[in-house]
Amino acid sequence: ATREPHIAEFRRVTPSSQNPAEVRLYILVMEYGTRGSLLRVQRLPAEALTPEQLRQNVERFRAEQDLRKAHDELETRVEQRTAQLARMNVAYRDEIHERRQAQEALAVRLRYEEGLAACSKTLLTESDTGIGLSEALRHLLVASEASGVYLFENFEDPDHGLSMRPVYEISASPESHKSSTEPPAAIPYGRFPRWRAELSAGKPVGGVLAS
Secondary structure (H helix, E strand, O other): OOOOOEEEEEEEEOOOOOOOOOOEEEEEEEEEOOOOOEEEEEEEEHHHOOHHHHHHHHHHHHHHHHHHHHHHHHHHHHHHHHHHHHHHHHHHHHHHHHHHHHHHHHHHHHHHHHHHHHHHHHHHHOOOHHHHHHHHHHHHHHHHOOOEEEEEEEEEEOOOEEEEEEEEEEEOOOOOEEOOOOOOOOEEHHHOHHHHHHHHOOOOOOOOOOO
């Protein structure tokens, strides 16, 4: 048996200039076959249906409208919730990244503090200057995870003025440390004005060195 025709849409005809009193309600009636396929769509005045058919179709039409509205509202809520979860996920990842960065920074700071403490202890307790410097610089090398640590001293060069020269170094290579017997080359501070300004102000000097 075919399905009962049902209303798909209501349309109201507005009054025309030829017949200003005409206000009629039309409906689109959709008829389906046995397998649910659409057979025919008719545009009929509402009075073409019996009162019972009109009542049933009106109820069905309203139910379909309510269902469509509920479906649209559900889709909207799903989209909003999905967007909210996406924002929460991004915020959660950012929080994890910031926490990891903070933990890494704390680990570096603790390593530096432990290295400086060990360096100070060695310099205070070791009577042999050479051994003390070697061990102290070794602690700094491990703490900084650098390829080498160098100790410079300042002096007044008669030709270049205030200068510096290396007096001791230790590296991560098998040749762990060395102290040259040859006079080290003077490095004038005039070649490094930024270094001189920052060191004079008690600030550390940082930067990338050429390999």
